Amino acid sequence: MKSDKPKKSHKAALSRRSFLKGAALTSAGAMAAVASLSHLKPAHADAPMPAGAVERLGPGPAPIELKINGEVKRLSVEPRVTLLRALREHLGMTGTKLVCDRGACGACTVLMDGRTVTSCMVLAVDARGREIVTIEGLGNPARMHPVQAAFVVADAMQCGFCTPGMVMSIAAALKRNPKAGEDEIRQSVAGNICRCGTYPHVFAAALNTARGFGAGKGNA
């Protein structure tokens, strides 16, 4: 371990994220049993771990598998790499956007086991064994998810940088409740920030989808 790594003097405060990123331990149970570094194995999600064992990863890159949009992807990441950076920088999936990098804006929203998460706040190694769905998994320009098509019709976008995150939040909300009303829709995107101020058209797109839901097919 690079224990002599100097501290970042210009970022003295310990943020939630630097704490998260610095923690190279991922708990696989309630009780600790530290595995030897020399026995570091490919950290497959389904690798059997004794109850109460703690898996030790890092600090160097470790091979992992992630299930994204139904496909198993193999990549090698340091434990500090977030799911967002793994998607963008290791897998070339750039539809998911990095904006605030601390879970404050929703631009990097993806689905993990059907629930929305901000992928900048999830370590890639913690996404092992989960079903990840990204904006690319919902649809493409030639074959859009109903929510994506509704966003286009209602012009629920301006610069478009928040749009993938907005779409993911709305798609998840309508999957939960296809007949969601405006209050529920507003709540579902409460954490998605749009600097262009496109919210009214996002609500409209979601309500239009709710009214016509079931007409199209989607993966989410």
Add this chain to the structure above:
Amino acid sequence: MSRRVTVELGYPGDTRDVTVEIPDGEPVPWQVPDRFELVGRSTPRVDGAMKATGAARYSYDIVLPEMLYGAILRSPHPAARVRSVDLSAARRLPGVRAAIEIGNDQARFAGQEIAAVAADSSDIADDAIALIKVDYEPRRFAVTIADAAASGAPSVFSGSNLDKPKISSKGDVDRALASAAEKIEATYVTPVQTHVSLETHGAVARFDESGLTVWCSTQGIFSVRDDLAVYFNLPPEKVRVICEYLGGGFGSKFGARPEIVTAARLAKEAGAPVKLMLPRGDEHLATGNRPNAEQTVRLGADRSGKLVAIDLVQRGSGGVGGGSGSSGPFKMVYPCDNIRTSETNVYMNAGPASPMRAPGWPQGCFGLEMAMDELARSLHIDRLEFRRVNNTNPVRAHELDLGARAFRWDDTKSALAKQTGTNRRGIGVACAAWHALGASGPEATAIAHRDGHVEIRCGTQDIGTGTRTALAIVAAEELGVPISQVASEIGDTRYPFSLPSGGSMSAPSNTPAVRQAAAHLRDKLFRIAAPILGAAPSDLEARDAVIRVRFDPSRSVAFKTVCRRIPGDSISAQGERLPNYQEFRPDQAGCQFAEVEVDTETGITRVVRVVAVHDVGTMLDPLTSRSQVNGGVLMGISYALFEMRRMDPALGLMMNPTMDDYKLVGPLDTPKIDVIFLDVRNGGTNTGVLGIGEVVHVASTAAVACAVSDAIGVPIRELPLTPDRILAALEHA
């Protein structure tokens, strides 16, 4: 050769004939009687599917083979001399490919660029930044206007931190104020606001045998190209700048800014492409802001409520650079005989200002409109009536009527007079103005391909307003084809020249060039179609995807059939943007109404509804235009209620450079927004289209603040209207 044509301009209820002199080849300006297929109807943006699916490629999404990641080291001190920079440890870190000094020997704000690295991954780049050793000699600093303007204040540069006041004067303000029947004087304070574009600033830069190619998040690809050509001593044609999609700019992304130059320098040093996109914190610190302002406003009126004098003494600062003037609204919105403004830029040790959506206007409008409300109350005149009395623009007079009716101003006012309880509602109205007439310079190419599809090329960029869509609507209208047949190619300096996108200039500057190019292309197609139809080219028209004889529409040939007769692969035509000629009005008006509810126990304010009324020149697309109005209103609410760069005067640091501590308006804060457009055939160019990005934002903050003041019965003189300020205001009421 030029010709004179007389066109009917204006809007139903107020039109007039205007004779314009235009060169041959320039289409006749769109006028009131014209009937359109696409113009004025809602068209979803043509690149909407790309954005909704995440397929749109922003500069941030560019990945090149062998690409490195860059990072910048910034000064942690608000003021310091840089004695030395030691890059050796950073260079030794495995994976680091380049390390450079940026060359600022004085740090004048916390966040100033000092050094940069490029490495195999963004994590290694961050690690390398932490290994750079800088020897700073910290100095005294000032991060508030009061501290920077105090006697004995440390100089941000050298000498005084105050520019000489910029004074403009007409009439005799002092005499008019002395004899005014009623007058008020108050000081209005607005905070520094940061842009918070969601895509941060930055670039991907690559040097190769063809020269320098830069993908960057910019509002002006050609100005970046020219800056880089000078910096790297290259001919402009050896520099190519690409911006396919842009994740917001709001005025902060002009020219080859430090991070763009740094990306290119690192690419040159490393001999490999470099991506350098700023982290969020740097955005707040170093990429621009709307400067703050302290505006002392004096207004005087006669007994009838007519303004007789307007006086503004303003000073403001964003930090180490940028103009802070806010006099625009004072001169343009309620022009009276005696107006004097004095504006002073102050320098302090904080990140520089840059243009931000209607630079100077939202803060000016806040000062002016709050003072108007205070004076209306002294005069016992209804606040809307007071604006009507002092408005001199007939378009705005009409808009105030439309807005008052839609907002139900009188009924709401009567209803609110009877309200009881601790949740207090209030209403406000504020007026906007802008001058978005665009400029000459842009060129466009229109190309018809043998398969019948049309391409428009123009070196503009889309900051999110829907530029591709606007250009496609204009071309499709002129050629009489469905918009699905037209592709707008923008965002590349290999396309014909265009101007930076700012000041609501894009639509009025680019659409006339595109219309002219499309008209020239259509004329070429008419020459192909004429023998098929047995008619003269001048007797043909293009509509409904056919080319037909104007006086005998049954004689027609499909547009696509004509394209199949193109002798080569395609035919193309050029268009240019002429200087503005005679127009209906040289300005834009507009007004906004707001209703708010203030919880007087918690101080929390909620905007309930907004009515926005705006003239847009020729309306191209109500759907995307409504998006812009919603955005202008919401950004105004955000500025009124939430946003503020907080500087610690003891440490000299920004305390909230994150998106959780720097609060922006969110979905739950969004009121009902009703938008009313006034479609004005404005002339001036062949389309008469005006930009609306600025004008829809000018009055939003003021309207909300006026409503809050009405709700709590206390004048509002400082933004943002956070709960603590509301409670303090109520306490002193």
